[in-house]
Amino acid sequence: xxQNYDVVVVGAGPAGSTAAYYLAKKNVKVLLVxxxxxxxxxxxxxxxxxxxxxxxENYIAIKEELRSCEVQKALFYWHKKYVCExxxxxxxxxxxxxxxxxxxxxxxxxxxxxxxRFHVKSITPESRxxxxxxxxxxxxxxxxxxxxxxxxxxxxxxxxxxxxPRTAYGLCQEYDIVCDKxxxxxxxxxxxxxxxxxxxxxxxxxxxxxxxxxxxxTRKRLRFYxxxxxxxxxxxxxxxxxxxxxxxxxxxxxxxxxxxYCDKHIVLCGDSMGLVSQLAGDGIYYAMKSGKIAAxxxxxxxxxxxxxxxKPVIDEVSxxxxxxxxxxGMFLARLILLAMTRSHTxxxxxFKKFFMRQ
Ligand SMILES: Cc1cc2nc3c(=O)[nH]c(=O)nc-3n(C[C@H](O)[C@H](O)[C@H](O)COP(=O)(O)OP(=O)(O)OC[C@H]3O[C@@H](n4cnc5c(N)ncnc54)[C@H](O)[C@@H]3O)c2cc1C
Numbered sequence: 119x120x121q122n123y124d125v126v127v128v129g130a131g132p133a134g135s136t137a138a139y140y141l142a143k144k145n146v147k148v149l150l151v152x153x154x155x156x157x158x159x160x161x162x163x164x165x166x167x168x169x170x171x172x173x174x175e176n177y178i179a180i181k182e183e184l185r186s187c188e189v190q191k192a193l194f195y196w197h198k199k200y201v202c203e204x205x206x207x208x209x210x211x212x213x214x215x216x217x218x219x220x221x222x223x224x225x226x227x228x229x230x231x232x233x234x235r236f237h238v239k240s241i242t243p244e245s246r247x248x249x250x251x252x253x254x255x256x257x258x259x260x261x262x263x264x265x266x267x268x269x270x271x272x273x274x275x276x277x278x279x280x281x282x283p284r285t286a287y288g289l290c291q292e293y294d295i296v297c298d299k300x301x302x303x304x305x306x307x308x309x310x311x312x313x314x315x316x317x318x319x320x321x322x323x324x325x326x327x328x329x330x331x332x333x334x335x336t337r338k339r340l341r342f343y344x345x346x347x348x349x350x351x352x353x354x355x356x357x358x359x360x361x362x363x364x365x366x367x368x369x370x371x372x373x374x375x376x377x378x379y380c381d382k383h384i385v386l387c388g389d390s391m392g393l394v395s396q397l398a399g400d401g402i403y404y405a406m407k408s409g410k411i412a413a414x415x416x417x418x419x420x421x422x423x424x425x426x427x428x429k430p431v432i433d434e435v436s437x438x439x440x441x442x443x444x445x446x447g448m449f450l451a452r453l454i455l456l457a458m459t460r461s462h463t464x465x466x467x468x469f470k471k472f473f474m475r476q
Contacts, residue, residue: 123149125416126254126263127231128238128276130156133388133405134269135222139176140413142230149261150226151254153237157220161369163292163320163327164218165189165210165304167400168475174406176229180221186211187302187323192473194465195307196455198350202465209304209473212320212327236261238270241279250383265383265421267412269405272370274390282376285392286441288315288399291340291368292329293348297361299325305356308455311336311343314447315399319356326357331371331399334444340368371399374441375432380425385412393428396437397468403475407431 125141127134130152138150152158166186169177189210193203227233242253244262253260268276273284302321307330310317315332328351330343344366351357372392379391387393388405395404408428415424441447457464 121149122262123147123232123264124418125149125265125267126151126252126261127267127269128254129268129270129274129388129390130223130226130233131160131219131269131271131388131405132222132402133390133409134267135219135226136174136176136406136409137267137269137387137412138226138231138233138409139222139229140410141416142226143175144413144416145230146413146416148231149263150223150231150233151236151238151261152233153235155235156223157216159367160215160219161290161292161367162215162402163290163318163329163400164213164215164322165320165400166213166218166402167210167398167473168208168403169211170208172403172406172475174410176222176225177406179225180218184211184213184218184221185323186213187321189302189304189321191303192469193303193305194458194468195305196459197307197309197312201455201458203303204465204469206473212322214322238275241266241275252383264418265416266385267409267421268384268386268390269388269409271389272372272392274386276384277376277379277386277390280376280378280381280384280386282378285372285376286333286374287370287372288331288333289336289340289368290329290331290371290399291344291366292318292327293344293363294322294327294365294367295325295357295361296364297325297358300356300358307347309448309451310347311338313337313343314444314451317343317347319351325361328357329368333373333441333447371401373399374439375436379428380422382420382422385415385421385424387412393431393435395435396441398472400475404431404435
């Protein structure tokens with residue numbers, strides 16, 4: 119027994135739910151599938167950067183209901199050394215991903231998208247008369263799609279089907295901390311532990327997230343750096359001594375766009391195409407933006423316009439087409455930080471690249 123859809127969207131994260139929302143709005147027969155039941159946990163800092171300006175109807179619709187912590191101030195450090203800070207009307211809202219993603223999914227369903235739990239294990243092209251169709255299968259059954267949007271995250275099955283190797287990625291790990299808040303400042307410690315990446319403190323509505331993410335092979339296990347960071351921020355009074363660590367979680371964060379993200383009937387969005395800011399490492403905004411663009415590119419016979427429409431977004435996230443060796447990355451990061459210690463223009467440029475998304 120199988121069902122036929124114009125489009126099957128694989129993965130119901132921000133990319134998939136946004137694509138499904140906008141496709142349903144165009145009256146396309148769309149099925150959104152995810153291997154997990156919702157609400158589901160997703161390892162993430164939950165910072166919706168510059169989200170007051172996000173032009174996504176589904177986000178605007180859930181905003182009131184979404185619990186968040188608004189952040190206006192960011193302090194930048196070079197390892198432990200303070201570099202500069204910036205206060206603006208709004209930098210980001212911090213949210214819990216299980217709530218955020220679930221509300222976005224509900225919004226796509228309200229718009230007319232169908233949803234079901236389904237773990238896509240294989241994709242097989244099939245000829246039906248003159249038409250090409252795709253069978254998406256789990257262990258028991260299959261679903262037939264005319265076209266597919268792969269929004270199945272880092273190293274997903276759809277990206278592999280398009281022939282992509284695993285793209286470059288960084289590894290992140292963080293603590294979800296419940297406590298009274300000392301302040302609502304976000305803090306970024308670049309090159310923490312002399313590794314390529316940064317550690318962060320984000321205020322949440324229940325306390326803080328303290329985490330870090332590094333690119334390339336680290337000298338010690340990630341957990342070592344995270345615990346060292348926790349000890350430091352407690353000792354510095356940046357989070358209270360009396361707190362509860364509710365959870366520790368982590369995962370990979372892509373840092374480069376995959377080579378094949380669009381063919382005639384299959385496109386990739388969000389993490390599945392590696393669409394993450396190479397400087398800041400955030401990907402929620404780009405996931406939603408690419409989902410919206412995929413829906414815009416949809417035509418009954420093809421989605422190949424996506425390749426052209428997504429190009430400016432790829433340019434926006436990319437500093438390098440190919441991730442340079444770690445030694446060069448460290449050199450460049452030190453150069454940028456040195457410039458920031460000496461020049462307000464350098465600080466403004468980095469802040470802009472870090473926080474402006476629209
Ligand atoms: C620790 C960490 C912290 C981060 N912090 C931030 C931050 O603060 N702000 C920010 O903007 N970004 C952050 N990011 C990046 C951000 O989480 C991602 O860029 C974003 O989640 C991408 O959304 P997506 O919809 O493309 O993929 P995802 O959110 O990963 O969703 C993919 C979905 O696909 C489903 N799926 C996968 N395979 C299959 C399959 N075979 N069949 C069916 N379903 C499948 C999964 O279950 C999942 O629900 C962080 C990442 C990490 C790892």
